[in-house]
Amino acid sequence: MSLELLKNLNPGIADLHPYEPGRSIDEVMLEYGLTEVIKLASNENPLGASPKALSLLKNSSKGFHLYPDGNGTKLKKVIATHEKLSSENIILGNGSNEVLELAARAFLNPESSAIASCHAFAVYKIVTQSSGATLIEVPTKNWGHDLQEFPQHISSETKIIFIANPNNPTGTYNTHQEVYDLLAKIPASILVVLDCAYFEYVEKCDYVDPLALLAEFDNLMVTKSFSKIHGLASVRIGYGLSNPALIEVLNRVRQPFNVNALAQDLACAALEDKEHSQKSIHLNRIEGLFLLNELTNLGLECIPSVGNFISFKGEFNGQETFKKLMARGVIVRPIDLYDMPNFLRVTIGTHDENLRFLEELALLL
Numbered sequence: 001m002s003l004e005l006l007k008n009l010n011p012g013i014a015d016l017h018p019y020e021p022g023r024s025i026d027e028v029m030l031e032y033g034l035t036e037v038i039k040l041a042s043n044e045n046p047l048g049a050s051p052k053a054l055s056l057l058k059n060s061s062k063g064f065h066l067y068p069d070g071n072g073t074k075l076k077k078v079i080a081t082h083e084k085l086s087s088e089n090i091i092l093g094n095g096s097n098e099v100l101e102l103a104a105r106a107f108l109n110p111e112s113s114a115i116a117s118c119h120a121f122a123v124y125k126i127v128t129q130s131s132g133a134t135l136i137e138v139p140t141k142n143w144g145h146d147l148q149e150f151p152q153h154i155s156s157e158t159k160i161i162f163i164a165n166p167n168n169p170t171g172t173y174n175t176h177q178e179v180y181d182l183l184a185k186i187p188a189s190i191l192v193v194l195d196c197a198y199f200e201y202v203e204k205c206d207y208v209d210p211l212a213l214l215a216e217f218d219n220l221m222v223t224k225s226f227s228k229i230h231g232l233a234s235v236r237i238g239y240g241l242s243n244p245a246l247i248e249v250l251n252r253v254r255q256p257f258n259v260n261a262l263a264q265d266l267a268c269a270a271l272e273d274k275e276h277s278q279k280s281i282h283l284n285r286i287e288g289l290f291l292l293n294e295l296t297n298l299g300l301e302c303i304p305s306v307g308n309f310i311s312f313k314g315e316f317n318g319q320e321t322f323k324k325l326m327a328r329g330v331i332v333r334p335i336d337l338y339d340m341p342n343f344l345r346v347t348i349g350t351h352d353e354n355l356r357f358l359e360e361l362a363l364l365l
């Protein structure tokens with residue numbers, strides 16, 4: 001391809017690094033000639049998808065020739081009941097990532113900027129720079145978002161503030177009061193996107209109450225994902241919650257059939273499968289503690305996490321240790337792209353997966 005073409009690339013995209021997904025099990029099996037590979041790289045649910053959702057697949061051969069419900073009517077009703085809101089407060093996305101992108105598309109341009117924390121989820125930078133805007137990154141405090149500092153970085157160009165709560169990859173969270181104080185302090189013309197992809201895993205009594213915040217602040221959008229607790233990462237579905245006026249604006253820039261029919265059906269069933277969610281939370285609590293203790297016993301420094309993953313630091317190069325672990329059949333995540341080159345991030349797996357990971361890691365230290 002002629003490189004002449006690339007001279008016309010939008011400046012924000014020219015220096016953007018593509019999102020690096022976790023390596024897939026099939027890919028690693030093929031590359032290393034392995035027969036048993038475990039993946040603890042992308043914060044998926046180690047118990048798999050909700051059995052109630054999976055049971056739908058047995059009868060799912062009808063309607064594939066029809067476009068999905070472009071309004072997601074049934075799913076929005078189920079989400080509305082779950083969230084104690086109404087359907088007009090909800091936008092569905094092809095993963096919650098798409099909702100983040102819709103916000104950027106609606107509000108950002110080359111004359112504007114967005115604010116996020118350093119070491120925050122990588123997609124904020126991607127959607128901001130793809131819109132030609134600039135991302136301003138605020139230094140962290142003990143690896144967490146320092147929300148008290150955010151207002152100092154606001155200018156007339158600021159259109160969006162992204163808050164990952166909890167954040168990936170650090171696993172840190174912000175309290176309800178911290179988020180409230182920020183919202184109360186900033187101009188109502190700035191959209192605050194509160195990304196709660198790992199919401200269900202957080203068991204802290206001072207964690208955010210999205211409903212209370214949404215009731216008070218019209219410039220807030222809360223995003224949630226079906227990829228984590230509900231185990232539906234492969235079908236790509238997530239949603240945003242906000243006031244109907246903002247939802248209507250985002251619907252203008254949304255692709256007509258952005259969420260496929262199967263994803264909508266599975267999400268409806270998964271949201272109602274409380275038993276699976278409770279089991280997943282329980283496993284995460286027990287195994288998270290186990291992993292934290294074992295990693296600490298190995299002399300590794302863990303960032304305390306409220307999510308379903310732990311980032312830990314060692315006297316190693318994250319990329320190198322990641323590759324060595326992968327060659328032994330364990331996929332984790334290096335996070336050098338988050339300016340954390342001496343860290344690895346591991347998803348909290350089943351007990352057997354965690355044991356296997358710890359065994360292989362210990363051999364490399």
Ligand SMILES: Cc1ncc(COP(=O)(O)O)c(C=O)c1O
Pocket residue numbers: 042043094095096097098121164165166167168195197224225226227233236237238
């Ligand atoms: C903080 C955070 N937000 C959003 C997402 C995107 O999730 P989804 O699969 O719903 O697009 C992720 C995925 O890892 C994440 O870590």
